[in-house]
Amino acid sequence: MKSYRKELWFEISQRRSFTCITPTVRTYVEESRVKEGLLLCNTMHITASVFINDNETGLHNDFEKWLEKLAPEKPYNQYQHNGYEDNADAHLKRTIMGREVVIAITNGKLDLGPWEEIFYGEFDGKRRKRVLVKIIGE
């Protein structure tokens, strides 16, 4: 069994944004030389997300508006967590979007559907954060 590990770092200049990371993850799959296996891609932070969806700006704006409706950022004092912090909404938003994705590797490639793209979702940016990619297989 082979295993491979890589960290992917971000420093997003806004509080919230979505960044497509599929091309980077593809290069990791090549580097790993794993032909058949599973790839885990997770954020290592609890106010961020890794998820799969469409690479379409209109939809990303819909996600932003929708997440603000389900878990509004303000007023900050609506959340007990916001004593020293102001990011309780980011914990909730990331819960909706998910922490991680698991993707099959087949014939040495990411086994994704035609429109599936991997995103890093930042909900409390302006600081350095990272995503973990772990691959096991043969």
Add this chain to the structure above:
Amino acid sequence: MKSYRKELWFEISQRRSFTCITPTVRTYVEESRVKEGLLLCNTMHITASVFINDNETGLHNDFEKWLEKLAPEKPYNQYQHNGYEDNADAHLKRTIMGREVVIAITNGKLDLGPWEEIFYGEFDGKRRKRVLVKIIGE
């Protein structure tokens, strides 16, 4: 290490529905001859879901009503994504329900709890779509 891959195709006649796929996935586990390992089951489409919950019609109706409350289909023009498309709500609904499940395989069988059943959740049907099952183990 063994690996196994199978696609499971659907063409759902309604816009939304839930289909239990546990029996089919069980046959794939047998075919794979993997005794100890992990099984990934994910939709390959971004307006559909694979999730685990109860095989109970009343609950499925509750899910339908609840998802329509959290991410209503109409009016279509409430979503920026709905220029050429009308399925923005399906992207949001699938986000709530999840893209994938990972299930342990133990003694050659799906290692599920007593009420756990695997479902394909369609949120933008009337077209051919597929689920990927990937197994690795020994």
Add this chain to the structure above:
Amino acid sequence: MKSYRKELWFEISQRRSFTCITPTVRTYVEESRVKEGLLLCNTMHITASVFINDNETGLHNDFEKWLEKLAPEKPYNQYQHNGYEDNADAHLKRTIMGREVVIAITNGKLDLGPWEEIFYGEFDGKRRKRVLVKIIGE
């Protein structure tokens, strides 16, 4: 390839609560002697959750309030599932929080970010339930 399986049992005295299980899961990783691999941690019940977030009481209270807003427990008769049961809300809440987490194992340890903690989320307690930990790797 090595594989390891363990069940972790709970009997929560309230209807809803969050229990940090990171220390227990760490001992399973040690017992498994897997150095590089993947760990699956999932609830085996469809009204409970395993998720990763912050070990902070204020945030847990925010989650409780937020989940009650998104999927209220009462009135019970708002849900079709609640004929003989009263736990439809628990199925919905667990869907938001997620069934499972997959975590990398690197150098024989859980490969978590600095604030990541694993929780068992109970949404329909007062009965015995369990979490499955499955590890594969080398």
